Amino acid sequence: MPDEFDVIVIGAGPAGENVAARAVRGGLSAAVVEENLVGGECAYWACVPSKALLRPVDLAAEVRRVPGLSIGPIDAAAVLARRDETVSHYDDAGQVAWLEGVPATFVRGRGSLDGPRRVRVQEPGGTSRSLTARHAVVLATGSVAAVPPVPGMAEARPWTSHEVTAAKAIPGRLTVIGGGVVACEMAQAMHGLGAAETTVLVRGDRLLGRMEPFAGRLVAEEFANVGIEVRMGASVTRVERPVPGGPVTVHLASGPPVEADELLVATGRRAALAGVGLQSVGLAGDRPVEVDDSMRATGVAGGWLYAVGDVNGRNLLTHMGKYQARLCGDVIAARAKGEPDDLPGLRDIGDGYGAPQVVFTDPQICAVGRTEALARAEGFPVRTVEYDLGNVTGAYLLGDGYRGRAKAVVDTERQVLLGVTFAGPDTAELLHSATIAVTAEVPLERLWHAVPSFPTVSEVWLRLLEAYGL
Amino acid sequence: MPDEFDVIVIGAGPAGENVAARAVRGGLSAAVVEENLVGGECAYWACVPSKALLRPVDLAAEVRRVPGLSIGPIDAAAVLARRDETVSHYDDAGQVAWLEGVPATFVRGRGSLDGPRRVRVQEPGGTSRSLTARHAVVLATGSVAAVPPVPGMAEARPWTSHEVTAAKAIPGRLTVIGGGVVACEMAQAMHGLGAAETTVLVRGDRLLGRMEPFAGRLVAEEFANVGIEVRMGASVTRVERPVPGGPVTVHLASGPPVEADELLVATGRRAALAGVGLQSVGLAGDRPVEVDDSMRATGVAGGWLYAVGDVNGRNLLTHMGKYQARLCGDVIAARAKGEPDDLPGLRDIGDGYGAPQVVFTDPQICAVGRTEALARAEGFPVRTVEYDLGNVTGAYLLGDGYRGRAKAVVDTERQVLLGVTFAGPDTAELLHSATIAVTAEVPLERLWHAVPSFPTVSEVWLRLLEAYGL
Numbered sequence: 001m002p003d004e005f006d007v008i009v010i011g012a013g014p015a016g017e018n019v020a021a022r023a024v025r026g027g028l029s030a031a032v033v034e035e036n037l038v039g040g041e042c043a044y045w046a047c048v049p050s051k052a053l054l055r056p057v058d059l060a061a062e063v064r065r066v067p068g069l070s071i072g073p074i075d076a077a078a079v080l081a082r083r084d085e086t087v088s089h090y091d092d093a094g095q096v097a098w099l100e101g102v103p104a105t106f107v108r109g110r111g112s113l114d115g116p117r118r119v120r121v122q123e124p125g126g127t128s129r130s131l132t133a134r135h136a137v138v139l140a141t142g143s144v145a146a147v148p149p150v151p152g153m154a155e156a157r158p159w160t161s162h163e164v165t166a167a168k169a170i171p172g173r174l175t176v177i178g179g180g181v182v183a184c185e186m187a188q189a190m191h192g193l194g195a196a197e198t199t200v201l202v203r204g205d206r207l208l209g210r211m212e213p214f215a216g217r218l219v220a221e222e223f224a225n226v227g228i229e230v231r232m233g234a235s236v237t238r239v240e241r242p243v244p245g246g247p248v249t250v251h252l253a254s255g256p257p258v259e260a261d262e263l264l265v266a267t268g269r270r271a272a273l274a275g276v277g278l279q280s281v282g283l284a285g286d287r288p289v290e291v292d293d294s295m296r297a298t299g300v301a302g303g304w305l306y307a308v309g310d311v312n313g314r315n316l317l318t319h320m321g322k323y324q325a326r327l328c329g330d331v332i333a334a335r336a337k338g339e340p341d342d343l344p345g346l347r348d349i350g351d352g353y354g355a356p357q358v359v360f361t362d363p364q365i366c367a368v369g370r371t372e373a374l375a376r377a378e379g380f381p382v383r384t385v386e387y388d389l390g391n392v393t394g395a396y397l398l399g400d401g402y403r404g405r406a407k408a409v410v411d412t413e414r415q416v417l418l419g420v421t422f423a424g425p426d427t428a429e430l431l432h433s434a435t436i437a438v439t440a441e442v443p444l445e446r447l448w449h450a451v452p453s454f455p456t457v458s459e460v461w462l463r464l465l466e467a468y469g470l
Numbered sequence: 471m472p473d474e475f476d477v478i479v480i481g482a483g484p485a486g487e488n489v490a491a492r493a494v495r496g497g498l499s500a501a502v503v504e505e506n507l508v509g510g511e512c513a514y515w516a517c518v519p520s521k522a523l524l525r526p527v528d529l530a531a532e533v534r535r536v537p538g539l540s541i542g543p544i545d546a547a548a549v550l551a552r553r554d555e556t557v558s559h560y561d562d563a564g565q566v567a568w569l570e571g572v573p574a575t576f577v578r579g580r581g582s583l584d585g586p587r588r589v590r591v592q593e594p595g596g597t598s599r600s601l602t603a604r605h606a607v608v609l610a611t612g613s614v615a616a617v618p619p620v621p622g623m624a625e626a627r628p629w630t631s632h633e634v635t636a637a638k639a640i641p642g643r644l645t646v647i648g649g650g651v652v653a654c655e656m657a658q659a660m661h662g663l664g665a666a667e668t669t670v671l672v673r674g675d676r677l678l679g680r681m682e683p684f685a686g687r688l689v690a691e692e693f694a695n696v697g698i699e700v701r702m703g704a705s706v707t708r709v710e711r712p713v714p715g716g717p718v719t720v721h722l723a724s725g726p727p728v729e730a731d732e733l734l735v736a737t738g739r740r741a742a743l744a745g746v747g748l749q750s751v752g753l754a755g756d757r758p759v760e761v762d763d764s765m766r767a768t769g770v771a772g773g774w775l776y777a778v779g780d781v782n783g784r785n786l787l788t789h790m791g792k793y794q795a796r797l798c799g800d801v802i803a804a805r806a807k808g809e810p811d812d813l814p815g816l817r818d819i820g821d822g823y824g825a826p827q828v829v830f831t832d833p834q835i836c837a838v839g840r841t842e843a844l845a846r847a848e849g850f851p852v853r854t855v856e857y858d859l860g861n862v863t864g865a866y867l868l869g870d871g872y873r874g875r876a877k878a879v880v881d882t883e884r885q886v887l888l889g890v891t892f893a894g895p896d897t898a899e900l901l902h903s904a905t906i907a908v909t910a911e912v913p914l915e916r917l918w919h920a921v922p923s924f925p926t927v928s929e930v931w932l933r934l935l936e937a938y939g940l
Contacts, residue, residue: 014924047925051867056538063533063541068526068549070542071533078538086867319924345940349919356923366923397521397556429896432903432920432928439920442910449819450902450909453826453836454484454789455517458902470815 002105005031007332008119008133009140010111010276012099013040014318015309016140018325019332020104023136026333030104031131033111033121038095041142041162042318044087049165050185052083054360057192061226061362062425065399076170076193083165090166113137113277117304120277135336136304138328139289139297140321141276143269143310148177148236156241156248158263161186170194171262175250177236178266179207181359184219186264188361191228198227199258201234201250203267208365212372212421214386214405215365219423221403222362231255239263271311281305288313293347295328306332314348315355323350349439354419356435358428363404366431369419369438372409381412385467387460389424394455398426406460410468416441422460430458444470472575475501477802478589478603479610480581480746482569483510484788485779486610488795489802490574493606496803500574501601503581503591508565511612511632512788514557519635520655522553524830527662531696531832532895535869546640546663553635560636583607583747587774590747605806606774608798609759609767610791611746613739613780618647618706626711626718628733631656640664641732645720647706648736649677651829654689656734658831661698668697669728671704671720673737678835682842682891684856684875685835689893691873692832701725709733741781751775758783763817765798776802784818785825793820819909824889826905828898833874836901839889839908842879851882855937857930859894864925868896876930880938886911892930900928914940 007023009016012034020030037044056079063071088094099106109121109128117133145160147153158177159167164186174195176187179202191198200207200223207216207223207230223230235253241263248263271288278285281300289307290298291314297305308328309321331346333339356368375382389395389404396402404424411418420434437447448470452458477493479486482504490500507514526549533541558564569576579591579598587603615630617623628647629637634656644665646657649672661668670677670693677686677693677700693700705723711733721727741758748755751770759777760768761784767775778798779791801816803809826838845852859865859874866872874894881888890904907917918940922928 042924048863048867051864051925055867055869056536059529059533059536060539063529066526066529067552068545068547069530069533070545072540072542075538075540082537082870317924319921319929322924323919323921344915345918350921353919356921358923358926393518394521397518397525399525400552426896426899428923428926429899429928430902431926432900432922432931433906435922436903436906436912436917436920440910440912440916442906442912445814446910447906448815449793449823450906451789451793451820451826452902452905453828453898454512454787454792455521456828456898456901458899459789461902 003130004132004134005029005105006133006135006336007138008033008131009138010119011040011140011142012038012106013140013142013309013321014042015142015321015325016040016138017099018322019138019140019308019329020099021102022326022329023332024102024104026330028135028333028336030102031107032099032104033107033109033119035110037090037092038099038106039092043095044090045162045165047318049083049087050189051360052086053079053165053189053193054185057189058360058362060192062399065401067400074193079193080168107131110275112275113280115280116302133304136306136332139276139305139307139311140309140325141272141311143316144272145265146268146270147265148267150236150239152239152241153265156239156263157244158239158248158265160265164190164264171260173197173260174262174264175248175258175260176200176264176266177250178202179204179209180266180268181208182266184208184359184361186266187223187228191226197260199229199231199260201236201252201258202230202232203235205232208359211365211367212407214407215367215421215423218363218403218405219361219365269310269316271313273311294331294341295324295348314351317355317357320351320355324348353439356431358431360428363424364426364428365423366427367419367421368431368435369417370409371419371421372407375409375418380418382418383410383412383468384408385410385464387463387467389422389457389460392457392460392463394459395424395457397455398457406464408464408468410444414441415444424457426457433458433461444468473600474602474604475499475575476603476605476806477608478503478601479608480589481510481610481612482508482576483610483612483779483791484512485612485791485795486510486608487569488792489608489610489778489799490569491572492796492799493802494572494574496800496807498605498803498806500572501577502569502574503577503579503589505580507560507562508569508576509562513565514560515632515635517788519553519557520659521830522556523549523635523659523663524655527659528830528832530662532869535871537870544663549663550638577601580745582745583750585750586772603774606776606802609746609775609777609781610779610795611742611781613786614742615735616738616740617735618737620706620709622709622711623735626709626733627714628709628718628735630735634660634734641730643667643730644732644734645718645728645730646670646734646736647720648672649674649679650736650738651678652736654678654829654831656736657693657698661696667730669699669701669730671706671722671728672700672702673705675702678829681835681837682877684877685837685891685893688833688873688875689831689835739780739786741783743781764801764811765794765818784821787825787827790821790825794818823909826901828901830898833894834896834898835893836897837889837891838901838905839887840879841889841891842877845879845888850888852888853880853882853938854878855880855934857933857937859892859927859930862927862930862933864929865894865927867925868927876934878934878938880914884911885914894927896927903928903931914938
């Protein structure tokens with residue numbers, strides 16, 4: 001195996017894989033270094049298994065809203081078995097084969113920067129080797145769950161997203177610390193699969209704090225309906241787990257402690273920077289790697305270092321990491337060949353509009369662009385319109401008691417959408433309509449002629465535009 | 471009640487209702503004449519009840535693809551009861567109240583043109599009255615099922631969309647004549663609700679003949695899977711039903727006859743023109759009313775006659791009729807007030823791009839714009855890309871054995887989409903993304919930055935663009 005490549009990628013999650021594939025498509029050679037499974041968190045311990053766990057719970061809820069259908073109890077063991085299938089039984093042979101078919105060179109080991117254009121790899125056997133990049137090194141190491149420094153927490157060995165998505169059995173009682181996407185999704189999945197006593201401890205006063213306020217409200221209402229307890233303003237002071245793997249007690253600043261069979265900590269993530277060797281190239285080792293819109297690290301002489309995905313801190317979402325990776329691979333190839341490197345496809349404009357995101361709870365929460373609060377804070381001239389999704393015929397036809405809400409944030413000067421939020425069952429696939437409208441800045445006047453098909457939930461588009469005055 | 475109004479609308483289906491609402495919003499007075507139920511076919515005998523019948527069948531199929539879930543047999547009586555709810559038990563009191571709240575004047579009776587700007591109404595009691603429009607008369611009489619003139623057909627009193635969507639019981643054996651949307655949707659609904667022997671007789675060689683060919687193929691494959699028999703090239707020569715309401719036999723030009731308990735004829739629709747009085751204003755009485763892009767009938771002096779919805783023959787789809795109605799009401803108001811009548815919102819551009827349509831079968835078939843065949847026939851420079859939806863992670867996570875396909879028709883000169891088709895479970899809400907892209911002519915280069923959220927079916931957008939070379 002050679003020691004010199006055009007591009008060396010550290011990290012073989014979805015972002016790293018995509019950089020390599022695009023760079024190779026552009027005529028370069030690439031090596032990808034990965035210590036853990038090729039495919040990354042997304043494929044084994046995040047998006048994929050979480051969705052596999054949520055799907056049956058979500059679908060069962062849909063069925064219960066439709067008269068004439070009756071559904072039996074969910075067979076959790078079958079769901080876990082299907083989950084195992086979706087993560088290829090935690091075996092990355094298929095992904096390695098894909099990577100080698102790109103073709104790229106796969107190097108199993110822990111990669112770290114070792115000065116300009118050099119990468120040191122600690123191989124599993126204990127040996128180490130040095131690789132050199134002719135054109136670029138790309139950091140794609142992702143992120144890790146951040147566990148807050150609460151007394152007793154580390155000793156209790158709580159679950160993070162990593163463990164909960166890989167659960168081999170469903171705990172009867174589960175405590176969840178956090179109120180964001182992972183906390184909401186996994187509370188609902190575990191509860192639906194058998195965690196009859198599920199308690200969600202939220203530090204703030206609402207769920208899904210980065211979304212429009214009604215989103216978290218609708219999820220909280222559904223949690224109340226199905227019997228998931230949510231405690232707002234919960235400040236964790238201490239965690240106790242006297243017997244490893246035994247019951248775990250969470251003490252709060254006020255109110256009674258919560259005991260459960262398992263504890264899930266879902267309080268955010270931080271860029272995976274430990275041991276990456278940022279200092280060897282003059283960067284701070286404790287902050288996401290700042291990049292320009294071509295994904296090139298700022299503040300590194302020679303312009304050979306890039307960072308894509310969670311590690312650059314732009315948007316901690318798989319699809320945005322892959323997006324950044326595509327343009328990064330393309331821009332590296334263009335620069336290597338001395339071609340123009342400033343074409344529209346070679347700059348990150350998607351992140352700036354506000355990344356789309358789907359929370360796969362029931363109701364689904366789907367948002368793209370800016371919330372009203374953010375748009376106002378950034379000084380846009382804003383008007384918003386909202387509509388009750390339950391009044392859309394296509395939603396009503398999905399089941400009895402359909403509940404949901406949509407909101408559009410309009411830039412009144414340019415008459416384009418700054419942000420859109422849909423909250424309700426069966427809205428996940430509807431989001432991309434908003435992503436196109438926001439990202440392409442389609443004028444409202446033009447959206448008026450894009451007629452939603454009847455009877456679908458998408459008719460809410462018409463209602464929002466009417467509410468705006470069209 | 472006065473006899474003179476600014477606008478008189480004949481027909482209170484969705485199109486008629488919307489013309490009135492928009493005209494009144496524009497400051498005009500409006501009367502709406504309707505012989506049958508206010509709300510029209512869509513609300514009582516088409517979109518709404520058909521979706522209500524299909525939803526449980528569709529959802530049950532989704533459940534069967536998800537390991538860990540088990541569903542009982544569908545309770546058809548409960549489904550029919552829910553259907554009755556969705557059609558307000560065939561009572562239009564709520565719709566009449568809505569119309570009067572617009573406010574518009576509702577006139578129950580059969581309306582017909584009676585010379586320029588005059589409408590004669592045959593009232594239910596046998597009396598008749600005459601109304602005069604100061605500005606405009608709008609035809610919104612919709613369409614009726616076309617029953618082919620086959621010997622014995624009329625005497626057999628077959629079901630059309632009207633009767634099948636209002637079924638009070640599910641026949642054990644059902645024969646369906648036709649291969650279009652109504653035929654496919656109702657064959658699947660009835661079969662799923664208990665019509666164990668369902669046979670579909672198709673004159674041509676495929677289902678859904680106006681769609682991309684793979685759409686009908688996928689539906690036919692699913693029909694075969696669930697045991698719905700499809701006979702292509704079936705030419706009906708004679709229908710026999712010796713006892714009214716008894717078994718009905720359909721004879722074919724070749725092959726054995728088909729006997730069933732009920733017969734559904736779904737061979738298309740024609741504009742509802744009978745008794746509308748077109749001849750009184752100099753128009754042919756047997757053709758859809760030709761209109762310009764402001765919905766004004768061409769060939770009528772004085773420009774006071776408009777036609778919206780099925781009766782103008784542009785696109786026989788509820789949502790397109792409503793779209794036409796909105797702009798028609800607006801343009802009539804603008805003209806009445808002497809305001810500019812040529813603003814972008816006052817012209818039908820949506821129909822020209824190719825109306826969006828969802829076929830609510832399993833798999834759902836969703837299309838907007840032009841098929842490849844149509845685009846080529848119209849002389850566009852075309853390249854197409856296709857992608858197997860089963861390879862999209864978000865689709866795979868919806869269930870085992872997810873099958874589907876997507877196709878994009880690209881105008882290679884302008885680099886915009888001419889048409890998009892999605893065929894697969896859970897794609898109905900995805901269609902509006904394509905409707906926006908096609909109608910707003912968003913360049914592919916811009917669509918590249920609209921990142922689909924992972925893991926959703928909408929990631930197929932990325933795959934299609936990659937397949938195109940982006």
